[in-house]
Amino acid sequence: MTTIFFLIGASLLVALGFLFAFLWAVKSGQYKDLYTPSIRILLDDDGDMQEDDPKDESVKN
Amino acid sequence: MSDLKCVHCGLDCGNKPVWQNENPFCCEGCKTVYNILQHGKLKKYYSLMETPGIRLEAPEEGGKYAWLDREEIIQKLLEYRQGNVSRVRLFIPSIHCSSCIWLLENLSRLRAGIIHSEVNFPAREITVTFKHDMISLRQLAELLASIHYLPEINPDIDKSEAKQKEGNRLLRQLGVAGFCFANIMLLSLPDYFTVGYRLDYEYRLVFGIINFLLIIPVILFSGVDYLLSGFRNLRKGIINIDLPISIGISALLFQSIFVLASDTGPGYFDSLAGFVFFLLIGKWFQQHTYDALSFERDYKSFFPVGVLRIEPDGKESNVLLDELKMGDRVRIRSQEIIPADGHLVSDKAHIDYSFVSGESEIVECVRGEEVFAGGRQKGSSIDIELSAAVEQSRLTRLWNHDLQSKKKDKSLKMLIDQVSKYFTLVVILIALVSLGYWWIFNSSLALLSFVSVLIVACPCALALTLPFTYGNAMRQMGIVGFFLKHSGVVEVLSSADTIVFDKTGTLTEQGNFQVIYFGKTLSEDEKMLLRSSFRHSTHPLSRAVSDFLGEGKSVEPEFFQELPSLGIFMKYKDTWIKAGSESFVRNEKSDIEPGSKVYISTSFGTNSYFQVISQLRNGLDEVFQNIKEKYDIHLLSGDGPADASRMGNFFRKENMHFGMLPADKHTYIQKLKQQGKKVIMIGDGLNDAGALAASNAGISVAGSVYHFSPACDAIMKASQFEKIPGILGFARQSKIIIHLSFLFSVLYNIAGLWFAVQGLLTPVIAAILMPLSSLTIVVFTTFTTRWLGIRWLNVN
Numbered sequence: 020m021t022t023i024f025f026l027i028g029a030s031l032l033v034a035l036g037f038l039f040a041f042l043w044a045v046k047s048g049q050y051k052d053l054y055t056p057s058i059r060i061l062l063d064d065d066g067d068m069q070e071d072d073p074k075d076e077s078v079k080n
Numbered sequence: 081m082s083d084l085k086c087v088h089c090g091l092d093c094g095n096k097p098v099w100q101n102e103n104p105f106c107c108e109g110c111k112t113v114y115n116i117l118q119h120g121k122l123k124k125y126y127s128l129m130e131t132p133g134i135r136l137e138a139p140e141e142g143g144k145y146a147w148l149d150r151e152e153i154i155q156k157l158l159e160y161r162q163g164n165v166s167r168v169r170l171f172i173p174s175i176h177c178s179s180c181i182w183l184l185e186n187l188s189r190l191r192a193g194i195i196h197s198e199v200n201f202p203a204r205e206i207t208v209t210f211k212h213d214m215i216s217l218r219q220l221a222e223l224l225a226s227i228h229y230l231p232e233i234n235p236d237i238d239k240s241e242a243k244q245k246e247g248n249r250l251l252r253q254l255g256v257a258g259f260c261f262a263n264i265m266l267l268s269l270p271d272y273f274t275v276g277y278r279l280d281y282e283y284r285l286v287f288g289i290i291n292f293l294l295i296i297p298v299i300l301f302s303g304v305d306y307l308l309s310g311f312r313n314l315r316k317g318i319i320n321i322d323l324p325i326s327i328g329i330s331a332l333l334f335q336s337i338f339v340l341a342s343d344t345g346p347g348y349f350d351s352l353a354g355f356v357f358f359l360l361i362g363k364w365f366q367q368h369t370y371d372a373l374s375f376e377r378d379y380k381s382f383f384p385v386g387v388l389r390i391e392p393d394g395k396e397s398n399v400l401l402d403e404l405k406m407g408d409r410v411r412i413r414s415q416e417i418i419p420a421d422g423h424l425v426s427d428k429a430h431i432d433y434s435f436v437s438g439e440s441e442i443v444e445c446v447r448g449e450e451v452f453a454g455g456r457q458k459g460s461s462i463d464i465e466l467s468a469a470v471e472q473s474r475l476t477r478l479w480n481h482d483l484q485s486k487k488k489d490k491s492l493k494m495l496i497d498q499v500s501k502y503f504t505l506v507v508i509l510i511a512l513v514s515l516g517y518w519w520i521f522n523s524s525l526a527l528l529s530f531v532s533v534l535i536v537a538c539p540c541a542l543a544l545t546l547p548f549t550y551g552n553a554m555r556q557m558g559i560v561g562f563f564l565k566h567s568g569v570v571e572v573l574s575s576a577d578t579i580v581f582d583k584t585g586t587l588t589e590q591g592n593f594q595v596i597y598f599g600k601t602l603s604e605d606e607k608m609l610l611r612s613s614f615r616h617s618t619h620p621l622s623r624a625v626s627d628f629l630g631e632g633k634s635v636e637p638e639f640f641q642e643l644p645s646l647g648i649f650m651k652y653k654d655t656w657i658k659a660g661s662e663s664f665v666r667n668e669k670s671d672i673e674p675g676s677k678v679y680i681s682t683s684f685g686t687n688s689y690f691q692v693i694s695q696l697r698n699g700l701d702e703v704f705q706n707i708k709e710k711y712d713i714h715l716l717s718g719d720g721p722a723d724a725s726r727m728g729n730f731f732r733k734e735n736m737h738f739g740m741l742p743a744d745k746h747t748y749i750q751k752l753k754q755q756g757k758k759v760i761m762i763g764d765g766l767n768d769a770g771a772l773a774a775s776n777a778g779i780s781v782a783g784s785v786y787h788f789s790p791a792c793d794a795i796m797k798a799s800q801f802e803k804i805p806g807i808l809g810f811a812r813q814s815k816i817i818i819h820l821s822f823l824f825s826v827l828y829n830i831a832g833l834w835f836a837v838q839g840l841l842t843p844v845i846a847a848i849l850m851p852l853s854s855l856t857i858v859v860f861t862t863f864t865t866r867w868l869g870i871r872w873l874n875v876n
Binding site for chain 2: 020023024027030031034035037038041042045046050051052053054055058059061062
């Protein structure tokens with residue numbers, strides 16, 4: 020019986036952890052914009068901005 | 081037309097492409113941006129998306145953002161300022177693709193002093209953190225403008241901070257309710273599997289106490305808004321959906337606490353938490369809004385925030401709109417809107433009042449003539465001496481007058497409120513009857529059955545029907561470019577029986593003319609001479625005629641003169657051409673069918689005219705074919721009756737009204753409403769603002785939905801005009817979905833009440849019935865609205 024009570028307590032604690040993670044995410048504004056991050060992740064963060072971009076040809080057409 | 085596409089914006093380069101290193105540009109502006117990005121090593125902008133650039137119709141003039149140097153404005157705009165670091169959020173309507181995001185988030189490469197920039201794409205906003213000792217707010221705005229991302233800044237508009245906070249609160253409420261619901265459900269489960277015996281005392285006690293602790297935040301935080309609103313409305317004598325919800329919550333709570341305290345059962349804590357959780361999901365689903373669209377613009381958002389004032393000593397100073405006084409002299413730059421009524425000080429001005437009056441022609445003014453607020457200057461800068469302050473101008477007064485009527489009348493009661501009233505009364509009646517019945521026959525069951533009825537008569541399915549049906553409908557309409565202010569507009573659209581159209585800009589396309597020639601056939605040589613003369617004139621009608629005559633051979637006239645608001649005169653060798661208004665060309669004035677006509681008279685004997693009419697939108701025939709039978713349709717136009725015959729194809733004669741001033745349109749709509757009609761107004765400009773506000777549902781048609789549009793209930797992309805019958809059909813049929821959902825809800829309630837009135841309701845039954853009914857509604861409404869979307873709007 021004590022095992023059950025211990026497990027319930029533990030599961031509640033874990034669940035509370037998730038609840039607070041969610042509340043933190045809301046507070047830090049992560050739910051403000053659900054679209055842009057999905058694009059941002061596809062944009063490479065490469066530092067080298069070479070003048071001769073090979074893809075440049077396609078732009079001219 | 082050439083086949084060259086501008087490297088920057090992808091538009092056709094026209095006759096005179098601007099070349100640079102074999103790269104064609106449509107204009108100098110695009111070339112400049114290309115070079116700026118080239119130098120900033122931001123060429124990747126052009127490889128992410130093909131020709132992502134933005135073209136500006138008119139070059140920006142310096143000093144447009146000078147007012148951003150003023151301290152009080154900076155204070156208002158900055159979100160954060162500490163030390164030498166500031167942060168600001170700017171609205172940039174022209175953000176449109178992933179290249180934009182990439183470029184704007186790499187602003188720091190373009191200019192030292194910018195620390196970080198982040199784009200919120202759905203809201204079309206950029207948040208920039210910058211060192212204000214290295215780059216000022218004004219310089220930041222100018223930097224954005226220099227790459228054609230014009231920020232639209234209005235310090236008076238609340239940056240929806242409150243709305244954001246409210247949204248966050250709802251999310252938090254939802255999170256808490258979900259957490260509590262899941263845990264209470266788990267702890268309640270063991271009880272449901274014990275048939276014939278009860279759980280051990282320790283389990284009952286611990287589970288009960290934890291459940292009770294978990295329900296506290298659900299009531300006091302997640303569900304408190306329903307309780308308060310239900311109570312508040314009851315005191316005012318209003319019965320809406322919040323009342324049965326409050327009754328349900330209270331009954332569940334007190335019954336549960338009672339059985340827990342008396343150790344007679346597990347209580348209904350799980351049903352209660354689930355109830356609140358599902359309600360909040362519905363609310364959250366309904367809250368969907370289009371962040372980047374503004375449905376409530378007042379006149380100020382149409383005006384420039386800062387105006388260039390010419391002081392008596394000739395110096396220029398930047399002042400804010402509110403500081404303008406009568407007698408001030410202001411400079412209006414090209415494409416700017418005149419902020420207040422006044423007299424023209426410059427020699428000549430071309431003012432486009434289409435936005436204010438709905439008239440499509442550009443008005444030419446000469447020195448001393450009166451100009452009115454709301455007009456847009458086309459051409460070079462002009463000076464104006466104000467004869468009124470901003471607040472006293474004709475346009476502003478009109479706007480404020482309309483605001484009075486904006487308080488929507490209550491005749492159009494929301495469906496849910498009417499239904500809730502009956503629902504509440506019927507439930508209370510059943511509860512009382514069952515109380516009375518058991519009081520007589522078995523008094524031990526009386527109170528139990530009474531409370532059971534209140535518990536099980538769950539308004540959850542009712543409360544979820546509208547948010548999910550209308551919320552889904554709103555999303556489907558958004559896909560095809562029809563954006564609603566909130567999901568309740570679907571209901572208004574579905575019950576409308578009258579549609580009023582504006583003409584200019586709504587049924588006709590702005591700036592797209594159709595030219596018809598009346599008179600004897602022109603030879604190639606005559607055409608060539610006409611072409612040569614018209615192409616020298618900048619008047620919009622000349623432009624239209626010039627386009628009509630097309631490209632081809634032309635000659636340079638030996639003599640050419642343009643007489644303001646009259647016409648043109650040209651001489652070539654021994655021929656002459658006179659073109660323009662009737663009084664100028666023919667020395668007579670006839671009043672038959674006034675309209676946009678360009679008369680010509682030539683030495684080679686041509687005596688005829690061009691009629692210039694604005695082009696009708698595509699697909700008008702089908703649109704009107706479709707809505708003619710179901711709706712009473714009217715036309716209100718600010719223009720003269722020149723178009724009466726063309727419009728007669730669509731409207732009945734008595735329903736067409738021309739020469740309507742904005743105030744006339746407003747009263748017309750009000751009159752229709754007094755006749756008991758439910759009116760949809762479809763318009764576009766400021767001249768329709770009053771009518772849009774007065775109607776039950778105002779729909780504003782906009783070429784670019786993020787730009788100017790008057791206050792309204794829905795904004796629609798002009799290119800999607802032909803979808804109007806589909807949208808109205810969708811709205812009408814969504815009503816059927818709602819009625820079916822209500823039927824489901826009633827069936828579930830009958831099932832629940834069957835147990836309740838007999839006093840047989842147990843927590844298990846409630847725990848099965850409540851989520852089941854809610855889920856049925858959510859699934860049913862979602863699938864059926866999807867299906868309607870495919871059927872009416874061709875949404876995939």
